[in-house]
Amino acid sequence: MKKSLELIFVLFSIIIISCAGKNTETTENNNISPNDLKLVSVLNRQFNAVLSSPEILPPEMSLAEQNSQSSVIKGKIEGKNTRAIYLQEITREKLVFVDSTKVDNDGNFSFNVSKFTTPTICFLTLNSNNPPGIPIVVGAKTKLSLAIKNDGWITYTVKGDKENNLINELYKIYLNHDKNLQDFNREVSKIDPALVTDSLRTVVGDRFKQMQKNRTDDISEFINTKESCLALYFAVTFLFEEPDILLMETAYSKLNKTMPTSKYTKDLKITIDSVSPLEVGGLAPEIELQNFDGKMVKLSSLRGKVVLIDFWASWCGPCRRENPNVVAMYSKFKSKGFEIFGVSLDENSEKWKAAVQNDGLTWIHVSDLKGWQSMAARIYQVSSIPFTVLLDKNGRVIAKGLRGADLEAKLDEILK
CATH class of the missing domain: 3.40.30.10 (Glutaredoxin)
Incomplete structure (x- = not known):
């Protein structure tokens, strides 16, 4: 089963070094080539950096904003030039435009939103309606303050409700893994694959797979240990190439207890029921x-x-x-x-x-x-x-x- 909104949340195209190409290793010459030495150096690196949070604080809500009957999203952004912020609803098929606002010279922006009557997963993108961006949850009277840092990678801190605190926590998990995967791939791509031995190509592939597994394991732990929240739906729907049906059922079980009428809970149920018992993750038919x-x-x-x-x-x-x-x-x-x-x-x-x-x-x-x-x-x-x-x-x-x-x-x- 493939996720339906794959491209929206792929921040970078990770391309592992090609296994094609000429192998220069011979039985007569066992010396390590300069390319092999470069690759060994890359493999010895840890690639476990953690992206830094914004140095600024989320702005305070005024009394009028706190008492507003609509949802208020306000924030301050530091880093690269950002002229506008786009608010979009996330669906399985696409991002649906909701509103946009300009960013002033001091980096401040705000939205007043009356569209949503129930908690809805949205995406804030910078300067255009295309990713990358950050996930947030907006409901009927959500009051949300954000501090955003844009230095090529977008990080943010949030002052708001439980839903937004948890989806921010999930975002940090997968963003740090994606950053480290991209760093690893960038270093490997500098080396000519035609001049690297087959054995080291295999090691590179194994290392990349392990880094992907670490990402999967950390997201899975979030799903298994966190309380009911829309971040669980976001994780099982958009963060896996082929999500484990057990994780989907875990998310559904939690959401069904606290928000049984939510469109996200119902969507998960439909997805789970549509999985063929013979597909990976399906419950094998009785014999x-x-x-x-x-x-x-x-x-x-x-x-x-x-x-x-x-x-x-x-x-x-x-x-x-x-x-x-x-x-x-x-x-x-x-x-x-x-x-x-x-x-x-x-x-x-x-x-x-x-x-x-x-x-x-x-x-x-x-x-x-x-x-x-x-x-x-x-x-x-x-x-x-x-x-x-x-x-x-x-x-x-x-x-x-x-x-x-x-x-x-x-x-x-x-x-x-």
């Missing part, structure tokens, strides 16, 4: 089939374990050739909470049982002996075998079609 002894076994009985659903058959040559790898992985991971749920597309029970015994497949096996007409195969849209579906401990899809080294790497990752 209940007979084992060798005629006993019905449910897939859901394995909740609490990481489960590999393995569709195969005794007559399938590629399946039989893959079985030694599966046996090795089962031996390696079963003590760590890993189980295999083998679903056979056989029609002959004796051949099925013989293949299990001959190949040493000691995990759970089920079948309805209907071949390609197997109900489980139809539910899981199996069109060729071997075919696997990997589930987390809650029965949600982690990945599909993994085998061999790819499957082992994924199990190493989740069963550390």
